[in-house]
Amino acid sequence: VVEMVEALESTDAGFAGTVPELARALGGCSTPGCRAVLGEPPRVPPAPPTLTRGQWLLFTQLLRHDAAAPERGAVLAPDGSTVTLGPLFAGVEVGLKRAAGWPTPTSEPPVDPLYAVTVAEALGTSFLLARGADGNRTTLGPGGCWDDVDNPQNYTLLGPPSPIPDAVANGAMDGVLLGAQLAREPIPLADLLRGYYGTGNGTEMGRPPSSYRRRDFGALTGAGKLEEEVAAMLRVLRVLPPTQELLEDVGPEEVVAIACQAAREFTEVYVECPAIVPRCMWGARPYRGTPKPLTLPLGSVYIHHTFIPSVPCRTFPACARAMRAMQRFHQDTRRWDDIGYSFVVGSDGYLYQGRGWHWVGAHTKGYNSKGYGVGYVGDFSATLPDPDTIALVRDGLLPCAVRTGRLHHNYTLHGHRQLGHTDCPGNSLFQEIETWRGFE
Template structure:
């Protein structure tokens, strides 16, 4: 198949709707979906994966080796107003001084997605679906992983190997200035080469690239179906909220390690990265890849996603928080009772968190929302006091354990199975592995330690079956 035919078959582009009275359109996935739809309906002489590479979305040595040198930057597409083209170029431009998470957008499920690895994975999937080859690489690699996660992961852990042990290799998360009109994204700690937005974009690039390779569909339809629309106002969970589970099923740590090793071997042969790997032998390369795959899997597959306080709109803590002494020995399970309905979207869960914090601070006079973590039925945990600070959830026991509250009244009904598993199968094992909870922890319902029906009869009978219950 010729290059021109491939270009037509890979037709994809981005368009955004500008908000009245503002400069640039919001950095939201809804804007991206709208651009894709607008330019898929037109007939430009380029494709969005090619355009993304032209602007720098695939500017690393490994990505260039896999997908080829980028084409020249075309003129602004006539289908896009100036502010839309400016946003697109800002999201995909790669400068040496630019932060790696700079090309990120807010998704309806509340996660932040970097577009570079997302569209690189999509391009590989489309090429596979249409029979368009990628350049041959020696040693052989899986192009889908190479352009999304393997190069970034291998490079991050390679750079950290000679450091003093304090150099970040993964994360951190970040927060938007305004979730209704996101424009600026700020990291919550020292950056690594793989902040959360890059990791999430990479996982989504793998999942959507693999889906397109099996069943090519219009990209606007693909993105809308995966992310949902409307800034988290739809009912029900979008597939993107299952990315950790689905990436783990598709990939597995063995596959990830294999692809990182393969990518490091490729980087050793590329002139821009030869010097970085000249003193790295085969055994050390495997050790780096194994550590990288293990750590990535723990952080982004086995441990649950936790929405930080600034993302749900938390007020400041009143007073001075008291630190916990870790690891703790107990977990206390609650339900909120009010709100009585489970929250199933980012927007409703964030609203519930703000309402609970107002009640706890203004009515009960506490310094902050009382729970350590709150469990939404949208697939996410929400940070209350968090891992390190004493809460106000179980009187007399706040310094001895974490308080975990399910949003809803579970006196007569249970949370969804996925929501039960979020704590039982993900949060608790993660807390043990990361040294925040003793391996022989004790789990109790709130009612066992105070005069209350919390966490409701149905949920209490459920947790009686969990590991650690006493």
Template sequence: MFPWLLLALSVCVRPSTGLPPRHVDSVVQIVEALESTDHGFTGTVPELARALGGCSTPGCRAVLGEPPDVPPAPPTLSREQWLLFTQLLHHDAAAPERGAVLAPDGSTVALGPLLAGIEVGLKRATGWPVPTAEPPVDALYAVTIAEALGTSFLLARGGDGNRAALGPGGCWDDVDDPQNYTLLGPPSPIPDAIANGAMDGVLLGARLARAPIPLADLLRDYYGTGNGTEKGRPPSSYRRRDFGVLTGPEKLEREVAAMLRVLRVLPPTRELLEDVGPEEVAAIARQAARDFTEVYVECPAIVPRCMWGARPYRGTPKLLTLPLGSVYIHHTFIPSTPCRTFAACAHAMRSMQRFHQDTRGWDDIGYSFVVGSDGYLYQGRGWHWVGAHTKGYNSKGYGVGYVGDFSATLPDPDIIALVRDGLLPCAVRTGRLHRNYTLRGHRQMGRTDCPGNSLFREIETWHGFK
């Protein structure tokens, strides 16, 4: 009914295009080339992105104005680079997955909301007057998340319960040469890539408003492109934490409600909201802010099996009966060194799965979830399949294993918190774990030193330990 609302990534696989990889590194190279010299476009790179369709929704046009005309191909870009950039920013309802790129930390980011937030930040740094939208909106949130979030929950209301308002995630065909992105479930207007791009757009837009720097340098630093990830975790791996600090649920709720009221008076969206009263607008905004915060701020990101290169499960997996009553904490021991990058953690997951399947003879990697020191959880058996982590208790609880040997040392504090303050409360809120769950170390359930003396002493202080 409203084609512009179809912001989700489609499940569509195409043959190799010969274009540069759909990776943040490719975007940084394009931006650097555009910033290096006069490229025949009088605006900024984000304005060029908007000319190509990167922010073409009614709300974005109301805030930032009509997009500039599309310029000729800049001479500083190769034909392939220009074609890739055009595809990434051109909003095509039939193939919107073209707007997503893979970041070095293993997350997937939609370029449209990212560059829209950056444009607002750059404008604010130059004294841009506040947009005259009525009611007033925060432009940074309006062009990144508020419009998409409000319309997603507006469309999902009053349905049969099968229409998702958030998610899902997806996987790339090849993490070394990403070209095609495939969703892992029915699309919504805010799949994970849109959520990540929106959060990054808010964070980087706010940063640029304080201290403008060249866009290529900003992206390179934030995503850790090139050799950046060798120096530790890139800032993008902290996006959920940082967005939560900057944006509380109350702020998000206010901006979603304000944007819905703006959409009510815009001709393209007036019909969509004509039967929605003020109280329902407030209720939609409240639910949207609450659900988004739970899914993308309070719950940690989990890297799906297809992203770390899992082999298929052997045989037929057995379903768990949820909610479970227990959690068992492990360390992998081997690999003994914590993994601190997506590439290293994915390699560790494949190595453990080969050992568990080929040497132990198990159907799959044994753990339910594995904890990397890159700031991400990795899906093993996941939420629904019986694992092979704690003999005699696999159907009674989740097995969560930290990558590394933690006999004498501890994981980093934020990696400890990833499970203690992130995964476990999230599992309770989503009905996968009983509120009065029991937490134990592997050694309490069998003859083993796992999860190491240091980590065991740590988990003795956690909620639910017995």
């Protein structure tokens, strides 16, 4: 995608507008709200001479909006996250227009165009459609899986679709962040995308800015801003002919209630909880036999280090390799049914699903059904994980598990060494977790 953007930005691309305007011409932001904010899409130009026929075909396919299949148009980013391009380019277009002195379009009530075209319309519409559906309609998610992470062709959702699958949420958050960045400091789009998503080789610390999207979106958006923008967008949709009917029996108080619920749930799922890479994305083998279900909420968490691999993994490919190696060792050498940990912590900004929230693990002998086993990739006998990697569990996973009813609010936290003959999780990491909430 970055190569195509670079080719389109070159002077002989044969298209007068910006790349995001081309994306909108192809259908990347064609909803009623998007048209109200950014105007009618430009006409689709002929194929640009700087793209091959195959590249142009791919670009048009990625941006063709299909309300019935919102996951289409998704791409796999180097950090292992999946991103839908429509809301990303819409946010970038607003940022470029603002940098060029664009007079903000007037609407009643006023909306922030950056949020309107990326997240507010989709979020408001999703929760509006779920109203009166007796909880039978999915409002957020799900995640999905690529057929081959080395050569991704087909992306399949892991459950019933909503208007905001995870890939759309990622694209929307990235659109807000990159749009805001461009409004302050316009740079060529290919350079911006390369800097934000990385190249797959890892930056100095291994983590591209995209792996911080949840934290950065939360910091930029702040409490109340998302709710305010969803409510404003619903009021705009009320007067637009294509969406009037959807809102004709929704009173002002209900608009506020829908916006409040939508913003709260989006924030809980995509800002306050950390992203967890599903088994299919790291290439897990199947569980051997039948998993035993856990009885939730659990009362404990057990912290481990993997020891082997001894080096922290700092990129998605390295962490996925580490997961496969540990699962092979646990299944083939230890003769366990599966990888032992409930979750594994990479130093790439992501948690990796082992046995997950619902299956009994094989991490802390005698205690596997009582708590979650969380393993940090690396040997932390003499060194600590990065501060961000520590925070991923302490400030992310654990509060999220309590909020979502998977962990008791008065849970206890232990290092593996307290419950068995082992040095795990290493002296340095053990001293660190002694300061965490719930440690006993």
